[in-house]
Amino acid sequence: MTSFKRISSRLLPSVLLLSGALWGGARQITIELPGKPKLEFQKGDALLIAPFLLIPAEKAEEDKTARKAEGELRSFLMKMLSRSELFSVKESQGVPLPSGNMEKLRNAASYWKTLAGQYACTHVVSGVLDFHIQDRSGYETEEYISPYNGQTYTRQVLVEKSGVTLELLLWVFAGSDGSLKSEENFKHFLEKKGRNQDFITAFFEGVHAFEEGLQRVFLSKPESQKRFFYAF
Amino acid sequence: MKSAFRAIGLLMLFALPACRSAGPIREAREQAHMGARAAKFHLYVEAYFRFKKAAALDPADARYLNNLAVLAESQGRFDEAKALYARALALDPKNSKIKSNDDKLQAYLKPAAPKRPAP
Numbered sequence: 515m516t517s518f519k520r521i522s523s524r525l526l527p528s529v530l531l532l533s534g535a536l537w538g539g540a541r542q543i544t545i546e547l548p549g550k551p552k553l554e555f556q557k558g559d560a561l562l563i564a565p566f567l568l569i570p571a572e573k574a575e576e577d578k579t580a581r582k583a584e585g586e587l588r589s590f591l592m593k594m595l596s597r598s599e600l601f602s603v604k605e606s607q608g609v610p611l612p613s614g615n616m617e618k619l620r621n622a623a624s625y626w627k628t629l630a631g632q633y634a635c636t637h638v639v640s641g642v643l644d645f646h647i648q649d650r651s652g653y654e655t656e657e658y659i660s661p662y663n664g665q666t667y668t669r670q671v672l673v674e675k676s677g678v679t680l681e682l683l684l685w686v687f688a689g690s691d692g693s694l695k696s697e698e699n700f701k702h703f704l705e706k707k708g709r710n711q712d713f714i715t716a717f718f719e720g721v722h723a724f725e726e727g728l729q730r731v732f733l734s735k736p737e738s739q740k741r742f743f744y745a746f
Numbered sequence: 747m748k749s750a751f752r753a754i755g756l757l758m759l760f761a762l763p764a765c766r767s768a769g770p771i772r773e774a775r776e777q778a779h780m781g782a783r784a785a786k787f788h789l790y791v792e793a794y795f796r797f798k799k800a801a802a803l804d805p806a807d808a809r810y811l812n813n814l815a816v817l818a819e820s821q822g823r824f825d826e827a828k829a830l831y832a833r834a835l836a837l838d839p840k841n842s843k844i845k846s847n848d849d850k851l852q853a854y855l856k857p858a859a860p861k862r863p864a865p
Binding site: 540543545546547548739740741742743744745746 | 775778779781782785809810812813816819820822843844846847850854
């Protein structure tokens, strides 16, 4: 090998390496972009929080709790949606629902249109709330070590538990024609020890579990996205 | 001795394009270097300013336009970012990274399809 070839064979990789370092490569960086809600709102839109249809409970006591929960859900939505700078929020007062049938209510376009007109709103928020308390008490098998002979036995013990099922079907209707713009379903189950629980507290635990999903429907949240960025 | 001259000649061959473009291109690279450093420390406004300078000094380099577009996106100027990606792709149509960035921006800007309610 001549000295020229020797020098050039050593030089070329170094030059290529250097140019690579100088030119740099692309790496992925994360940028924060304003997230888009599922429903698009315009500045100046107004949302009306209408009553929610309650799935009737078997016991009168449960029914009372469910009614209270419905009122709490509406005030929760009021508070959450009032954070938006795009739209204003109103709450309907003493408006009866035209039907107790879910399907009929969903398709009652003229009712939703009239209701939106009454309150001068562009959208109506309503839906179906199913709040049930179940007694889930029962016998459970547990291990027991005898203090007399140290042997392990199994025994049946009564465990008192209450289950709270919270299901929310959320509808958003267009005020202009009463058509259904969005339908979202949220479900949460909570098990509590003991029989006599504060079920409204349990209800709020359930509603807070829905908070993120509800926000995604109405409010914009920042979202992270990856982009290639050249380093020099 | 003869081979040493050849080696010097080879070095000059590599150095020649650099010498020819030493002015604005080297300055553009310096601006880009500072821009990348600023972006690393999340100083996006400063980084944007540096890459804008770099792109003005060396308008043939698609990478400056790509970085400028990413910085415009991060500041919420989506129309500007879209135009910058288009310019970058016109310069370097086969660049998969710029294409990927442009596709992601297009997907982000696309309005969400209306959800069909359950029957």
